[in-house]
Amino acid sequence: MLRLVSSASKPTSVGILTKVVAPSCSSLAGRRSFASTSARQADITLTVDGKEVTVPQGSALIQACEAAGATIPRFCYHDRLAIAGNCRMCLVEVERSPKPVASCAMPAMPGAKVFTNTPLVHEAREGVMEFLLANHPLDCPICDQGGECDLQDQSMRYGADRTRFHEITGKRAVENKDLGPLVKTSMNRCIQCTRCVRFANEVAGVEELGTTGRGNDMQIGMYVEKTMDSELSGNVVDLCPVGALTSKPYAFHARPWELKHTDSIDVMDAVGSNIRVDSRGVQVMRIQPRPNDDVNEEWISDKTRYAHDGLRFQRLTNPLIKQGDRFVAASWEDALSAIASGLAKSGAQGDEIQAVAGHLADTEAMVALKDMINRLGSDNLTLDSVGGHAAPVHAVDVRSNYLFNSTIPGVEQADAILLVGSNPRHEAAVLNSRIRKSWLHTSLEVGLIGERVDTAYGYDYLGADAKAVADFVAGKGPFAEKFKAAKKPLIIIGSALAEHPDGAAVYNALAKFVEKNKSTLLTPEWNGFSVLQRATYEVGFVSSRKASSVKPKFIYLLNADEVDPKSIPRDAFVVYQGHHGDLGAQLADVCLPASAYTEKSTTWVNTEGRSQLGRAAVPPPGASREDWKIIRALSEVVNTPLPYDDVLSLRDRMWEISPTLVRYDTVESTSVEVALAGLKTLAAATASAKVSGTPFVKPINNFYQTDPISRASVTMAQCTRAFVKGENYGFSELSSASEAAYA
């Protein structure tokens, strides 16, 4: 029934029989059974409700019906999960078939005549609905799914108006499971569609969720007591067609019809997941994924989904000026003139004026800040990461040197992937699920150089340091051979590698490797050199070598909260612009309150170089303003007015810098010649790099807290306690207390 495939192997769990039974060399490869779909064949034509439709061969009947514009009710079918066919809600009538057929589990056949709207179909679906409702509690008024529940909606159409079940013993009762601080369960409501199980096993790689028992007693759970430790767990809340799995942090907070939906872009990682921000009044109530096959499919990570409560705490709402050892609230005017006089008093000239841009800085603000700093005569632009003050090893002149060139959907085409110093599971959780998908369904081979991590798929471990890279490049080891033989090999370089002391050497080795193997790694259709970056180099926010060595006297921190306090000279005048009172604000002499990603309509560039436009869902709190406007206002006060007065002219300026910044939602690929030239310069620039041999470490230790928003979030703190530290997170008591209060 379920097309479940064997587990992601943890390198440690080797059964004692491996040696005896399976040939030891292929213990991993042997454990994966893959069901690959045959190459797409001809299209077929069939008739649905008298309408002819043409669909690719191998589509399910339900897809053909959709294509013909007939809506088929469903619970278990989901187009991104394996087919289970266990809810029977999708019954349709097919000519010459004696019984109604489940359209999701039936392949479309050429010439079939399908009817989706006959009395037989209606009666059949009503019957199914009656059985589902027989054991479903009638608790819609206190159910969080109310208003967006598939069962509720479909029972409006197919439900009987009265019940025939009068079981005095009551309905089936199932105990609730404790899946952790994110997913709340109410298992009485479960209709056993197994969507959550299929998601957890296929997509998220949590192979601990399953079904126990059978028949009326079947239940969803982990059998033993366990939390659902996955960075994608929140998606089961969306998948659950009923209210069995709901969101714990959002429990009893709002009804779907009270919410305003705003389509936007996520900034918690460099994937740029498409999200829908649901807000009520001035508060963001929740964040939902928005399907985009080119980026996040239909999933988002838990940080994306749940960190938004951090937007309510620790916010900077007023301009602040430091007097003595405390901050005093001030007006915008005072704050801006304080900066102007601070700049004058610090005596900073030229490159002594430094700007630091953090991970959450938007493109508009970075462009404005860069322009202002340049106009002040400085070239000292720094990124807020380890070693961010120096020019990055891969330089920024050629885009393909620092972008995720294969593109995110392209990952699925790769037949061999080498991960260097990266844990995509934490750096780009949604991207990782694509690798897992491909690993499950194709013969993809993955190799890893760096710290050992649980990636949710099996990999060949090649080593931890630059030496392993050198061996790989030299073609030593079985994985290097497999990589050579691959048709579409892919190298994914982790975001932290450029910051590593051996970064330059590794980039050098890999660039040369790509050049040498350009017949497979660099073709017009395929660029297998991909960098999982966190910072945007797209606007050229980098310093020249000369400028970076100057000791700054005036520092402008734009959303920079990872800075090392020691790197800031004592006597420098520091301005912090951002939305949270995190590390950066503590270092500042003047704090300017800016807006967070849900409060501004700005451009975000993801790791592929794809620009996407976010939209403001709620107004910024207090006196805070949009980032670029603050910089524009400040430029006036420091007597170097920027030439743009509205966001459109600012975007014209962005177009001048790089047209890709305003070509939304597309990825512009670099031509082979340019990419090659880029790699050549990269190799030449890093030719003298020395290898120190320190092992690469994973860039993210705590997935749940990586930026000021998630650090301020209560939910993320609970996740940290539950999943990272493994403590009893104590959320259950809390939520049951509030439930009691509502009862």
Add this chain to the structure above:
Amino acid sequence: MFATRLPKHLPRPHLACRKISSTTSKRSDALFVHRDTPYNNPKVPFEFNAENLKRAQEIISHYPPQYKKAATIPLLDLGQRQNKGWTSISVMNYVAKLLEMPPMRVYEVATFYTMFNREPIGENFVQVCTTTPCMLRGSYDILDTVCAHLGGVKPGETTKNGKFTVIEVECQGACSNAPMMVVNDDFYEDLTPATTKKVLDAFAKGEKPKPGPQSGRHTSENSAGLTALTSKPYGPGEFCTPEFR
């Protein structure tokens, strides 16, 4: 399925005389979640003994290496036998480790099949069939006899001395010799209350009575004597022309 038509066909029910039709809810006697107990928790060690390990390897070798998990059921059975007739969480975890599969996949199997006992049982496991054919031949009398004879236990319970566990089961496929019960691995068929007691007494003494029909008939032959196929079946070559002999 005809819910929508219901109102048309039925007279409006008077509230006072509405018939409530109800089936008793049959819940499984076992829980479908694991609870740690002193006798059943993941810390209790379990490993196949040398002999069973050899058998396990033999079983696993029947399947292609990437489908080792096909051996889940036989291995669980092996584990259950070694573990005094019940499948503890440690047995499941061990099987999962041996077959390199996620433990949950093993739990799914072990909870699906009722023949895996997930709670300890007595020395002798008595399963009385009460499905229709056996029921028609008086299996409830047999069940009552068993329960009463073992000192008033109820189905699902173990006797105080830990010698017997009694449960009610569905058809065991021996209907032609109904009523029947299974003790450990053997079928005792054509039971009457008297023969049932005899069988149980023998087990209580540590003996093993002869399995099969307790009425004295041979397998499931007609108990009133053969009515067909009474002549000697002819063997190979008989009635053939000489050249085929």
